[in-house]
Amino acid sequence: MNRKRKSHVSLYAFVAFSFAMSAVPAEAHLNSTGMGPFYDGLIHFLMNPEDIVPVVALALLAGLRGANYGRRALFVLPTAWFLGALAGLSALAANPQPFIAAAWFVLLGGLVAADAHVSLRATTVLAALLGLYHGYLNGMGMGQSLSVLVILVGLVFAIFVLIALVAAFVARLRASWARIAIRVGGSWIAASGLLMLGWTTRAR
Amino acid sequence: MKSSKVHTMARVLPTLIFVMLCAPSAFAHPQKGDAVGFLTGFRHPISGLDHVLAMIAVGLWGAQLGSPAIWLLPVAFPIVMAVGGMLGLMGIPVPGTEYGIALSAILLGAAVLFELRPSLTIAALLVGFFAIFHGHAHGAELPPGQSALLYSMGFVIATGCLHAVGIGIGTVYRWGWGQKLLRVAGGLVTVGGVFFLWKAAA
16 A cells, blocks of 8 residues: 555656646747857848848849859848848837838839849849848847847848848749740739838838 | 457556547637738639639730730739729729729720731730729728738739630630630620629619
8 A cells, every 4th residue: 555655646746847847948039040140140030021022122133133143142142131220229129111012012022023134234123232231231130149140140141041042043934925024023012012002102 | 359458558547648638729710820921812813703803814915916015914913903902902992993993804805706916005905904804903902900911912923824714715816716715705795894884783
């Protein structure tokens, strides 16, 4: 009898222990991957459609024009993004302008939908402006510590890989229907941007 | 026999108590978050049959007209529809949106039924004109607390997918029986449009 009671105690102890061990981590920060600042930066970009969609649109535009344009966007946009973020670090609070984000959607999506023949120089300027603006917004409110730099490296790395994949995919397309499918995608981006513009005017 | 039952109870009870103690937090608020915004937007155009009929008719008509209309219409429609949605969001009224949507189903269905072949400009203008009504009626209905961006994207992508469904059905146009089938489908869309017009007027 005594022996049986003892086995019960160990059972209680085991169950209590296993539940105590399975405590959920407190999520005090947003989008913390638990894998260090590099992956935090990477996920910060990948979880943000406001950032991803214009980058995809630029990659589509550059890819439609050819590999040369894709290469230019591939190096200019991440560099500008990084510099913009560094500049944004000195700003205190994040103050994003949804109006401008929506305008980027409309501009880049519209250019893709129209299959616009933008020059290489114009592509470079677009990539630089987009990177500086969005990078600045990302950098705002990040605080100033050494890990911020690692976050930015992860973020820029994600952008680099995304442009490389999308632009390379589009640049390979030769069939006319495939290129038109890309243009349809551009028109969807522009349409989302137009609706976003509507939202911003209503919020005021 | 009995003692083994007691023994099992003694084993199960502590586990049960601990499982009941670790209750998850209640989600008493309406769902929030980006994915929900996208899904709400995506579901919106699909949930209204009047909108679905007109969108599929656009795809069918494009398939009948062939290149380049089959590609111009799906590129132009989302943008014009978004302009309509923008008007709605800015509080600029578009009179008779319900009538406009029902009429669009009737006219687009009729165009498919009679295989009308107007010039590309007129086809694009007709589709674009009705796109404003569709955008105005549906674009402005974002539930509170959801991401406006993802709602818009879901809304636009669902509409694009409906066009794709229409174009996909329209691929039967290459066969003789398929051409007849498309015209029947156009007739059905027209009938649906008449029903929705009657409902809007009632």
